[in-house]
Amino acid sequence: MNNPKNTERTQESQIPTQDVRDQISNTIEALDIPEPNASFIKWNNQRGFGFLRMDDGKSVFCHVSELCKHLQPMRDDAPDFNEQLHVGNVIKGEKGLSAKNVKCTYCVTPAIWELQPSGPVVFGVQEVKPVCTNKPNESSYKSTIKHHDIWEANKSFREAMEKDKKWKGKLNDKFFEEFGEAENIKVIDEHNIALNYPHGSKKVSIFQVYESKHFDVTHSGKWKEDEYSFVAEFIFKDIPDAKIWVNIVTNHYDNNPTLKKSFDSLTPKAQDEVLNRIKMKLLSPDDITEKQFNSFIEDIYDLDKIKELRQKILHLQAPGESFITSKTHVEQSEVMDGYGDETWGTGHFISKEYTSDYIVSGARTFTLVRQL
Numbered sequence: 001m002n003n004p005k006n007t008e009r010t011q012e013s014q015i016p017t018q019d020v021r022d023q024i025s026n027t028i029e030a031l032d033i034p035e036p037n038a039s040f041i042k043w044n045n046q047r048g049f050g051f052l053r054m055d056d057g058k059s060v061f062c063h064v065s066e067l068c069k070h071l072q073p074m075r076d077d078a079p080d081f082n083e084q085l086h087v088g089n090v091i092k093g094e095k096g097l098s099a100k101n102v103k104c105t106y107c108v109t110p111a112i113w114e115l116q117p118s119g120p121v122v123f124g125v126q127e128v129k130p131v132c133t134n135k136p137n138e139s140s141y142k143s144t145i146k147h148h149d150i151w152e153a154n155k156s157f158r159e160a161m162e163k164d165k166k167w168k169g170k171l172n173d174k175f176f177e178e179f180g181e182a183e184n185i186k187v188i189d190e191h192n193i194a195l196n197y198p199h200g201s202k203k204v205s206i207f208q209v210y211e212s213k214h215f216d217v218t219h220s221g222k223w224k225e226d227e228y229s230f231v232a233e234f235i236f237k238d239i240p241d242a243k244i245w246v247n248i249v250t251n252h253y254d255n256n257p258t259l260k261k262s263f264d265s266l267t268p269k270a271q272d273e274v275l276n277r278i279k280m281k282l283l284s285p286d287d288i289t290e291k292q293f294n295s296f297i298e299d300i301y302d303l304d305k306i307k308e309l310r311q312k313i314l315h316l317q318a319p320g321e322s323f324i325t326s327k328t329h330v331e332q333s334e335v336m337d338g339y340g341d342e343t344w345g346t347g348h349f350i351s352k353e354y355t356s357d358y359i360v361s362g363a364r365t366f367t368l369v370r371q372l
């Protein structure tokens with residue numbers, strides 16, 4: 001349904017006519033011209049639209065929503081009529097031609113991207129990132145620099161990050177391989193020391209220093225007994241004033257002391273002292289048996305059975321003794337209901353008491369059956 005008026009305007013706008021495109025209500029033609037191709041004619045700010053003049057002299061309608069953010073006039077203000085405009089497309093609608101995607105020169109200027117150092121410096125190396133040199137607020141995700149090139153440019157930065165990881169990580173052989181020996185070492189407090197390097201200071205716990213096995217330690221001669229262990233004091237050959245108390249024996253179960261590797265570093269005299277003290281703490285075989293038995297039955301739910309078993313063993317020790325004993329126990333049983341052959345539990349329980357009599361003769365127990 002071609003309106004004669006619209007046909008006329010189409011010819012006027014010199015948009016190539018295509019049968020297929022004419023069949024749909026809007027014809028879009030990308031002009032895609034880097035040179036400015038339009039300017040404002042008039043603008044009605046209250047109604048939010050105006051008209052532009054294209055280079056070829058045509059007037060086209062333009063809604064405010066089609067203007068880039070730089071072109072949109074402030075409230076109650078007019079747009080800058082001197083501004084050169086870049087109209088992206090012209091649409092032929094029912095009412096005539098209208099401009100779409102209208103941009104200022106800044107917006108159509110292609111961004112120029114460069115790799116530049118940016119962000120924090122890690123071991124003297126700064127990461128390089130794409131930076132837009134002609135548009136200060138351009139988002140870097142629009143960068144045209146290939147990911148591979150960015151990756152390549154950051155080789156030394158990645159190495160610096162690896163180094164940083166080692167620097168902040170555990171004190172181990174890899175650490176000393178990378179950074180060598182500290183220029184000096186200072187004790188910060190009773191738990192921490194500082195390893196000072198030309199590029200910075202690393203704070204570590206004395207325990208970490210001990211664990212690293214990088215520094216020679218010797219026993220100071222002091223040892224003491226804690227609740228569950230024996231500990232000894234060690235001093236560091238190359239770190240004056242640093243000392244640490246280390247577990248040498250753990251003794252959690254009274255009768256099962258475990259010597260730690262650090263025990264070997266004690267002086268022979270101290271080793272003897274500690275071993276003698278451990279011997280004194282060890283329980284007698286009777287005490288150990290009793291203790292183990294008690295801790296065993298603590299875990300057993302059926303304590304009575306174990307006690308009964310124990311009683312039998314006691315009888316074994318007095319084989320001639322005979323006596324009659326009785327035992328009463330209570331059982332819970334569910335009240336059943338039924339109809340015909342079917343039965344079912346009611347969910348109600350009653351207690352029933354059962355009494356059994358036994359005759360015990362030495363190690364043997366016989367159940368007495370009572371005739372009713």
Ligand SMILES: [Zn+2]
Nearest residue numbers: 068070104107
């Ligand atoms: Zn703009």
